Amino acid sequence: MIAIDFQNRKPIYEQIVDRIETLIVNGVLEADSQLPSVRTLAVELSINPNTIQKAYSILEQNGYIYPVKGRGNFVSGNEELKLRKKDSVYESLRETVKKGRELGISGDCMVAKVREYYQEEIEE
Amino acid sequence: MIAIDFQNRKPIYEQIVDRIETLIVNGVLEADSQLPSVRTLAVELSINPNTIQKAYSILEQNGYIYPVKGRGNFVSGNEELKLRKKDSVYESLRETVKKGRELGISGDCMVAKVREYYQEEIEE
Amino acid sequence: MIAIDFQNRKPIYEQIVDRIETLIVNGVLEADSQLPSVRTLAVELSINPNTIQKAYSILEQNGYIYPVKGRGNFVSGNEELKLRKKDSVYESLRETVKKGRELGISGDCMVAKVREYYQEEIEE
């Protein structure tokens, strides 16, 4: 469910935060369902529990999950979050389009690519 | 020509590498034309010469520029690099589209955004 | 394991890169084994950590090693690199033979020398 890329320059805790956010936003993890415990996940991914803890605190801070004392962490049901996540995709899209334009790639070309990549995913 | 964002997570030397690569790829810096000297650019951007040196040596390793002893650094004429640089933009686009689809954004919506962002840059 | 020749024209960081590449290619350093830390090696060779850092980052760029954040640098398992490294020796051999022939050294003589030098190393 969660794959860590140790060679990536993105911090591990950030990879985890990102991945869980995605899972929550597109409904794989349902509202009020329980997340794996810090220790369990740490063992499973064979990384330091502190790192998981940091990821969970950030998720809590951003409103994606809520802790229940002595029971564990649960998925929050806040709908507003999906919008925020989408915004970050748009932002990334904006940056990429900007870079492409600087390199002299035409808008039509990029639109064509978007269509192609979008289909690609569906077929897979 | 080159603007540094000191707040950015991306290291300064990488910002410089990226910027110069872009300038070379889209033809602003022509083949065999001379780059600003390490010291000159350092003063101009008010950063340490070592940082410029690091950027230049990476550009050299990647084949974008070549040094001539006692004279300076010059733009390499390798055409293949331009294609490779563009490919990296396409790859980034592909990933973003994938993420967007996972979040349930429609293809048409993303195409519209691309058109919008592309125009945005032109108008600025 | 690594000896630095401070008199040599070849920069220190390059001597380190070369030595470690050799150790990796001939299997002394196995895939996924950990390299000495930047600071440790710096103390051991009594040179500046920055110089080790430079060597390591070049090894990374060339695909010989990979860093894991907060843990250290590890040997990459890429087999293709070993062939490439050997090719560079063949190329150097080719150039030397060419030069020797230009000076009128016979092929048999050079072959004899190769045998001699090869044994020399073994006896040492």
Next chain:
Amino acid sequence: MIAIDFQNRKPIYEQIVDRIETLIVNGVLEADSQLPSVRTLAVELSINPNTIQKAYSILEQNGYIYPVKGRGNFVSGNEELKLRKKDSVYESLRETVKKGRELGISGDCMVAKVREYYQEEIEE
């Protein structure tokens, strides 16, 4: 007759020294024949006259050429020099063989390569 590689890390004056030594040793430049003047060669190779001057001084110091006031530089007839030049080839051969052995290349393999490269040159 003399080709300069501006991208090479070997200094230009050294490239010139090396090349002229080779031309003298294998008899292309005969004893007591005149070398091109500093200025002529500088123009021809489009490099700074100082650099040519430096190369000529080193050649003189090593006994390869001798200057005649007001006339120019001439090739020395010293036979001993050829031996010295050959020694440098042997030294380079020794280093290459050593590197090859470190990388696990067998002696027989290197001998075979030497034979191959030697023939290559003859056929060309």
Next chain:
DNA sequence: GTGGTCTAGACCACT
């Protein structure tokens, strides 16, 4: 503890 980035300042070789 680890790697990575940056600064300041020095020295060298080459043109």
Next chain:
DNA sequence: GTGGTCTAGACCACC
């Protein structure tokens, strides 16, 4: 003047 190497010392993020 140019690029290139090295040192010393600082700071940061990550584990």
